[in-house]
Amino acid sequence: MTLKTYREKRNFKTSPEPAGKNAPSAKSAGIYVIQKHRASQLHYDFRLEYGGTLRSWAVPKGPSLDPSVKRLAMQVEDHPVEYARFEGVIPEGEYGGGTVMVWDKGTWTPEGEDIGEALKKGDLKFTLKGKKLHGSWVLVRTKGYGHNADRSWLLIKHRDRYASQQDITTLQPKSAISGRLLADIARENGGDVAKAATGDSQPSPPTKTSRPSTKRRKPQPRPNQPSTRPVTAKNNK
Numbered sequence: 001m002t003l004k005t006y007r008e009k010r011n012f013k014t015s016p017e018p019a020g021k022n023a024p025s026a027k028s029a030g031i032y033v034i035q036k037h038r039a040s041q042l043h044y045d046f047r048l049e050y051g052g053t054l055r056s057w058a059v060p061k062g063p064s065l066d067p068s069v070k071r072l073a074m075q076v077e078d079h080p081v082e083y084a085r086f087e088g089v090i091p092e093g094e095y096g097g098g099t100v101m102v103w104d105k106g107t108w109t110p111e112g113e114d115i116g117e118a119l120k121k122g123d124l125k126f127t128l129k130g131k132k133l134h135g136s137w138v139l140v141r142t143k144g145y146g147h148n149a150d151r152s153w154l155l156i157k158h159r160d161r162y163a164s165q166q167d168i169t170t171l172q173p174k175s176a177i178s179g180r181l182l183a184d185i186a187r188e189n190g191g192d193v194a195k196a197a198t199g200d201s202q203p204s205p206p207t208k209t210s211r212p213s214t215k216r217r218k219p220q221p222r223p224n225q226p227s228t229r230p231v232t233a234k235n236n237k
């Protein structure tokens with residue numbers, strides 16, 4: 001509920017991230033946001049508004065729509081509510097340096113009576129109404145190790161009509177507010193485009209639109225066209 005840790009970690013003279021207002025917003029609908037963040041490691045920051053700040057968890061692999069998949073979610077410092085709109089570049093060398101995308105946004109509703117009690121207990125059930133994520137989910141605290149012992153949670157989809165085997169992070173890689181990829185955001189905000197692009201290039205799932213090829217074609221060097229694309233292992237498969 002305090003932004004002390006959040007502010008201590010950041011230099012707002014160099015980073016465009018919001019410092020946040022002190023006064024907690026009296027009563028507003030519960031904001032839900034996931035920010036895809038290509039920092040030293042790619043991760044998805046899952047945030048739920050509660051008590052005037054955004055409760056935050058870093059989810060290395062992002063959310064899964066498959067109820068049998070449990071995604072590690074490390075609780076991190078509370079963020080200001082204004083952070084939900086932040087999409088841009090945190091300068092390299094600063095805390096969390098790298099490109100940030102608003103990957104999903106919407107509102108959340110707790111499924112229980114007492115949010116504070118649920119958080120303390122480590123078992124928060126809630127419903128999401130986002131652009132990408134919907135339906136019932138749970139964040140459940142799990143046994144962690146070392147200094148992260150009480151910060152480890154699991155993010156799990158409940159079985160409902162929004163559960164699916166589809167890999168949502170791969171199928172919908174673009175910003176929920178600008179339609180941009182991480183590389184676009186980096187390019188337009190003076191960030192590290194090559195680094196950001198590594199967060200965009202996740203393995204793509206097989207698509208139904210791609211025509212099955214019956215012939216084995218050898219890649220032919222095309223005359224008159226400079227080859228700009230390096231041949232990757234994927235092309236040779």
Ligand code: MN
Nearest residue numbers: 037045058096
């Ligand atoms: Mn982050």
